[in-house]
Structure formats: C-alpha cells, structure tokens
Amino acid sequence: MSDAVTAQRKSWRQTVELYGKPIMLSMLILGFASGLPLMMVFQKLSFWLRAEGIDRTTIGFMYWVTGAYTLKWIWSPVVDKLPIPFLTRSLGRRRSWMVLAIAGTMIGLLVIGFSRPSEGLLITLAGAAILAYSGATLDIAIDAWRIESAESEQQANMAAAYVMGYRGAIMFAGFGLAIADQTSWPISFAVMSGTMGVCAFLILFMKEPNKELVVTPPEQSLGMRVTTAIIDPFKQFFSRMGYWIVPVFILITIYRMSDFTMGIMASPLYADLGYSGTVVGGIQSGPGIIATIAGGFLGGVVAYRMGVLKAMVVGALITLATNGAYAWLALTGTPEDTWRIAISIVGDNIAGGFVGTVFIAYLSSLTDPANAATQYALLSSAYAFVNKIIAGFSGVLADAVGYFHFFLITASYAVPAGVLVIVLIMFGPAAAKGEIDWSEKEDKKPVEA
Numbered sequence: 432m433s434d435a436v437t438a439q440r441k442s443w444r445q446t447v448e449l450y451g452k453p454i455m456l457s458m459l460i461l462g463f464a465s466g467l468p469l470m471m472v473f474q475k476l477s478f479w480l481r482a483e484g485i486d487r488t489t490i491g492f493m494y495w496v497t498g499a500y501t502l503k504w505i506w507s508p509v510v511d512k513l514p515i516p517f518l519t520r521s522l523g524r525r526r527s528w529m530v531l532a533i534a535g536t537m538i539g540l541l542v543i544g545f546s547r548p549s550e551g552l553l554i555t556l557a558g559a560a561i562l563a564y565s566g567a568t569l570d571i572a573i574d575a576w577r578i579e580s581a582e583s584e585q586q587a588n589m590a591a592a593y594v595m596g597y598r599g600a601i602m603f604a605g606f607g608l609a610i611a612d613q614t615s616w617p618i619s620f621a622v623m624s625g626t627m628g629v630c631a632f633l634i635l636f637m638k639e640p641n642k643e644l645v646v647t648p649p650e651q652s653l654g655m656r657v658t659t660a661i662i663d664p665f666k667q668f669f670s671r672m673g674y675w676i677v678p679v680f681i682l683i684t685i686y687r688m689s690d691f692t693m694g695i696m697a698s699p700l701y702a703d704l705g706y707s708g709t710v711v712g713g714i715q716s717g718p719g720i721i722a723t724i725a726g727g728f729l730g731g732v733v734a735y736r737m738g739v740l741k742a743m744v745v746g747a748l749i750t751l752a753t754n755g756a757y758a759w760l761a762l763t764g765t766p767e768d769t770w771r772i773a774i775s776i777v778g779d780n781i782a783g784g785f786v787g788t789v790f791i792a793y794l795s796s797l798t799d800p801a802n803a804a805t806q807y808a809l810l811s812s813a814y815a816f817v818n819k820i821i822a823g824f825s826g827v828l829a830d831a832v833g834y835f836h837f838f839l840i841t842a843s844y845a846v847p848a849g850v851l852v853i854v855l856i857m858f859g860p861a862a863a864k865g866e867i868d869w870s871e872k873e874d875k876k877p878v879e880a
Contacts, residue, residue: 454580455592457637461573462596463603464529464630468536468566470604471623472497472559476543478608478698478708479616483549487699491826496556499563501815503571507808510571523639525579528572533631535565537624544620574811575804578795579640587739590791591731594784595724602723602780605715608708667799668806675863678851679797683814686743686790686848689754690783691818693841695825697757697779700834705766714773715780722777726784731792733785739792740856740864746786747849753778755842761834796865 477490510528514520518527539562546554573593581589604623611619669676701711734742753775760775798806829837861867 454638455588457580458577458589458592459596459599460630460633460637461529461576462593463600464533464596464627464634465566465570465573465593466597466600467604467623467627467630468539468562468569469497469500470601471540471607471620472543472562472566475604475607475619475698476555476559477695478702478711479611480548480555481699481702482708485548485552487696487826487830489552489826490699491695491823491829493552493556493559495819495823496559497563498819499560499567500570501812501819503567504805504808504812506568507571507805510568511575511802511804522635525572525576525639526634526637529569529576529634530631532565532569532572533627533634536562536569537627539563539565540620540624540627544617544624570811571804571808574807576640578798578803578807580638586795587734587742587788587792588731590734590795591727591788593791594730594787595727597787599720599723601783602716602720605712605719608712609716612708612712667802668797668809671862671867673860673862675860678855678859679863680813682848682851682855683794683810684817685814685844685851686747687786687814688818688821688844688848689750689841690786691815691822692825692844693754693757693838695822696829696834696837699826699829700757700761700764701772703834704760704764704772706764706769706772707766710766710769711772711776714769714776718773718777719780722780723784726781727788728784729781730785730788734789734792739789739796740852742785742789743793743852744849744856746782746789747845747852749782750786751842751845751849753782754845755839758835758838758842761838793865796867797862 477493480490480493481487514524515527515531518530521527522530539558539560542558542561543555544558546558548555577589577593578586603626607619607623610622672679698711730742730746733745756775756778760771764771764775794807794810797810825837828840832840855863
C-alpha cells in the first residue's frame, strides 16, 4: 500500500478508534512484559554495578549478555513450530511460549537480585544470561502474536501500543531505582519478578490469533520438515528482496544505533553527575511515562496517516536532537538542577516511543504472517547484532573521549539512517518499502511444519 493511498484512506476518527480495541490493550500488556526484562539488565543493573564501584569498561562488556536478542533467530523456528507439552494444548502456540519464557525471566531477575556484584560477578552474569535468553524467547512469541493478530495496515497501531507498553516498562523499571534506594536491590529485583508474574497471569485471558497457519502433514520426512520450518522462511525473505536486500539490511542495522549505543551509558552518566536513584526513577516514572505515551501514540498516528517510511525520516530527526541533548546534560548537569536531567529523559522518551513504533511497523511490513516468528526474529536480530557489539564498547568510547563527545558521536548515527530512508522512499521497490499486501498474494500458503 503506497503512502499516498494510506494518507487518503484514514480519517482521524478511524485512527483514534483503533486504539480502543481490546487487542490494543493486549498489545500494551505484552509490550510491557517484553520491555521490563531488557531494561532491568540493560539500565538498572548497570546503575547498580556502577554504584558498587564496577568500572565502566566492565559494565559495557557485560552488556554483551543481551546478545541473546541478537541470536534469537537461531531458535525462533522452534518457538514457531514446536508445541510445549500440556501448555500448548490449553493455551495455544503463542501464549504457551509466552508463559514459559516469562517464568524464565522471573528466575533470572531473582538470581540477579540476590547476587553480590561487589564480591564477584559470576552469579550476577548467570542471572543476566537467564534473563536475557528468556526475554529474547518472549519477544519471539510476542512478535509472532502481534503480526498474526492484526492486518498489515494496523501494524503501525499495534506497534504503537507495543511501544507504549514497552516504554511503560522502562518507566516502571525506574521504580526499581527508587525501591533499591529505600530498601535494597534484592527487594527491587524481587518486585520486578513479581510484576512479570502478573503479566503471565494476564496473558491467560488473551486470545490466540484467529489464523492457524501451521499444518503438520504426516507424510513429510524429518529432513523435509526441517527444511520447511527453518530454511524456507529465510529463503523466501531473501528471494523477495533481490539486490535491494543490501540497503534494506543496512537501514535495519543502523536505524536504532543511536539509541543502542547511548542508552547503556545514560545510567552511569546519571550516577557520575551525582543524581540519586530516587530523582532518576521519579523522573522516569513520572514525566517520562507521559512523554513515552505521547511519543508512541504520535509515532502510530504519523505512520498510519503518512506512511511508515516518511514517519521514519521524522524519527531520525527527533533522535538526532534528543540524543544530542545528553551531550548538553553531560556538560551542564548538576544534582541541584534536576530540570536538566528531566528535559533529557523526557526528550529521549518521546523519541524512543516514536522511533520504536515506526521501526517495528516497518519490520512487520517486511514479514510474511505465515512465517511470522522466524522472519521477524531474523529482521530484529539483524539490527541488534551490530548494535549490541558496538554498544559493548560504549564504556571504552566514553572513557576515551568523555561523556560530552560520546553523546555527540552517538547522536550523529541518526544522519545516515535518515538519508537511507529517503533513498528507499525515492527509488526502492514495493517489497523493500514493505508495501506488499499479504492478504492478496495468490501464492501465499500455510507453512508446513
């Protein structure tokens, strides 16, 4: 569907009414469940480690444990096709994997919380690994549920609801800092673990996608089943793009690079500037929540009315401005001037909500619903792979150039991303733009497992 047609079809009433559907509430909850595990290992753990005296280089390298989110495409066919004894029969394919993965995140959070980083990082690292791999598995199931549960033209709004929930989890994780300040880190991580348990309970009341795209013919050999379940989804994606797969994958890789690389040093910056956990958590969980909701909703509206790619150009500009604001904070921030950190956090949350929404919508538009979990895992892993490796060196770069220049450098990554989106808009084919209408494709068939 072209951007022009998209803009003509949608009225403001249609746009707003979409967010009142029950499926959007479900997506909000799932976005929250997806975001909380990553934020606890990505931001709150790094704040704790820095407060415990762990050097920034070690903190940066520990971020590599989130490489699970990069490698999830490897086991995504298992989540896509393999039933879980007892659970799948009663809950369905997607919800059963969600519940199992959430159980893993709860265990990981508890292991981290009751470890002692100042005495040794081995147990902390083990808990972070459990949390990361369980969270990655949860993402696979959630992404498949989202793509299968709504039509392609509603994916931007589904993404907006997802991002609102996801960013809400980031804000809620801010309470983890305040709880740790007032009590202890073990209690803080235990509270987060219990919150994930509530999410698992709510998933029991959600609906499985209406479309059952998987059939299991008994006459297939094991080799054929492996080929169909694992190789064919990847082969279909590559053959569809042609040589345009190169610029598409470059865009996917660099579009979120600014957020990945700057985000891991944000919490150490707060700590080194002297801001307390209560102040940071209060801003993230107060004004930050409003900013996140506004950014996610704005991203969904712009993408729904103007088209996803045009919204991605806007997102690149917003990222450049708001991530660059952290350089200003690094240069001028003091514990007495809480308004400076408030502006930085609020701006970052608006940008995160907006950019996350339009980017997820773009990835979803490239995905065949018949192979939802596998293909989306490949796409999301493609951008996470390079970004997580580079992010692991964030501490090294910050030590080398200082916070001010570090945040200027990370903000500049948005420039080539925005230029590449414009090139795609001007010259890219429909497949690269994500404008294929899967419901009208004659060759669309169920995937055989």
